[in-house]
Amino acid sequence: MAKIAVLGYGTIGSGVAEVLRVNHDLIAEKAGEEIEIKYILDLRDFPGDPLEDKVVHDFDVIANDPEVSVVVEAMGGVEPAFTFAKQALLAGKHFATSNKALIAARGADLFEIANEKGLNVMFEASVGGGIPIIRPIFSSLTADDILEISGILNGTTNYMMTKMAEEGSDFDDVLKDAQQKGYAEADPTADIEGHDACRKIAILTSLVCGKQVDFEEIHTEGITHISATDIQYAKAMGRAIKLLAMSRKAEHGYAAMVAPFMLKSSHPLFSVKDVFNAVFVNGNVLGEAMFYGAGAGKLPTASAVVADVVDIVRHKGAGNQMGWSKEKAVLADEKELSFAYFVRTTVDQAAVEKVFGEVEYVSAGIEGEIAFVTPVMDGAAFAAALDQLDGVLQCIRMD
Numbered sequence: 068m069a070k071i072a073v074l075g076y077g078t079i080g081s082g083v084a085e086v087l088r089v090n091h092d093l094i095a096e097k098a099g100e101e102i103e104i105k106y107i108l109d110l111r112d113f114p115g116d117p118l119e120d121k122v123v124h125d126f127d128v129i130a131n132d133p134e135v136s137v138v139v140e141a142m143g144g145v146e147p148a149f150t151f152a153k154q155a156l157l158a159g160k161h162f163a164t165s166n167k168a169l170i171a172a173r174g175a176d177l178f179e180i181a182n183e184k185g186l187n188v189m190f191e192a193s194v195g196g197g198i199p200i201i202r203p204i205f206s207s208l209t210a211d212d213i214l215e216i217s218g219i220l221n222g223t224t225n226y227m228m229t230k231m232a233e234e235g236s237d238f239d240d241v242l243k244d245a246q247q248k249g250y251a252e253a254d255p256t257a258d259i260e261g262h263d264a265c266r267k268i269a270i271l272t273s274l275v276c277g278k279q280v281d282f283e284e285i286h287t288e289g290i291t292h293i294s295a296t297d298i299q300y301a302k303a304m305g306r307a308i309k310l311l312a313m314s315r316k317a318e319h320g321y322a323a324m325v326a327p328f329m330l331k332s333s334h335p336l337f338s339v340k341d342v343f344n345a346v347f348v349n350g351n352v353l354g355e356a357m358f359y360g361a362g363a364g365k366l367p368t369a370s371a372v373v374a375d376v377v378d379i380v381r382h383k384g385a386g387n388q389m390g391w392s393k394e395k396a397v398l399a400d401e402k403e404l405s406f407a408y409f410v411r412t413t414v415d416q417a418a419v420e421k422v423f424g425e426v427e428y429v430s431a432g433i434e435g436e437i438a439f440v441t442p443v444m445d446g447a448a449f450a451a452a453l454d455q456l457d458g459v460l461q462c463i464r465m466d
């Protein structure tokens with residue numbers, strides 16, 4: 068019997084307990100032995116919960132118990148998660164987590180300790196919820212030069228954009244709904260400002276280049292400035308607005324960014340709706356591949372966490388150590404990437420054409436402004452042109 072400890076008994080931690088209970092027998096069969104939760108670490112007590120007697124408030128109880136072979140972390144945030152992860156590894160325990168903030172910020176430190184100690188650090192659930200994407204990138208796509216990884220990596224914002232576009236829902240109402248459904252982060256600013264997607268594309272880019280990407284260097288925009296009017300224009304063009312996380316190979320390395328995009332209907336990510344996530348990968352020999360599934364929520368995320376635990380137990384820790392080195396990855400400037408841009412402005416067509424030359428105008432019956440699509444241009448050229456245009460109300464990249 069493998070005994071594990073779960074740190075954090077919130078949405079994901081309680082989901083891990085549920086998955087282990089509901090699929091107990093088949094998990095035991097796949098792992099080669101039963102998996103039992105010995106401890107749950109949380110600040111709170113859970114009177115009436117079937118696992119209430121497992122709750123402890125002191126991490127040392129877990130670190131000092133030699134029976135615990137795997138520590139599962141579902142607390143979120145960098146601290147105290149990092150301190151506990153480090154202590155767990157130093158005490159000889161494998162570590163599995165759904166925490167993208169932790170892996171994006173301190174992953175390389177944990178992989179180093181794990182490598183020295185012959186232990187595993189697993190983090191499949193940290194990107195894309197229940198979608199298998201970490202293992203495929205680390206293990207299955209190693210024959211390719213990865214030219215691009217782009218994805219809808221935040222379920223909350225995708226759910227919000229879908230409801231706003233299809234049902235005309237109000238931003239705040241639909242955010243509350245996403246929180247109630249357990250999709251949003253404890254502080255949903257991380258979702259709507261793009262920080263969550265930023266950590267996730269940093270993890271995928273680190274995996275691809277084998278070096279530590281500094282997520283603070285990734286250009287990040289959220290969806291808070293997207294209005295019902297923008298959605299109206301997108302619909303008029305047969306497009307959808309999606310928050311994309313993107314990493315594309317440019318001349319000087321990977322250029323990574325998180326930003327809203329207006330996607331055409333033939334784009335592989337156009338039809339990804341609600342809480343679903345999808346990751347599009349383009350490899351130089353593979354060509355294109357897509358990974359699609361439930362990107363957030365209690366059970367899909369817990370499914371990926373428990374699968375990591377099964378992997379660890381099944382291989383008795385001798386499985387692949389995934390991860391990357393501590394060496395810093397040098398990112399290219401995202402302004403090297405070229406797109407057409409959708410722009411709304413209060414100035415007239417003559418002023419627009421003086422700056423951008425020939426553009427394509429878009430009509431959605433909105434008065435007091437004009438909207439247009441620029442030719443494809445790189446980010447630096449677009450920024451320079453935009454500086455010369457007055458009355459700008461909005462600009463959104465197109466793909």
Ligand code: HSE
Pocket residue numbers: 193195196220221222223224250251252258263362363364
């Ligand atoms: N808040 C995240 C999301 C949870 O909405 O995608 C999954 O990482």
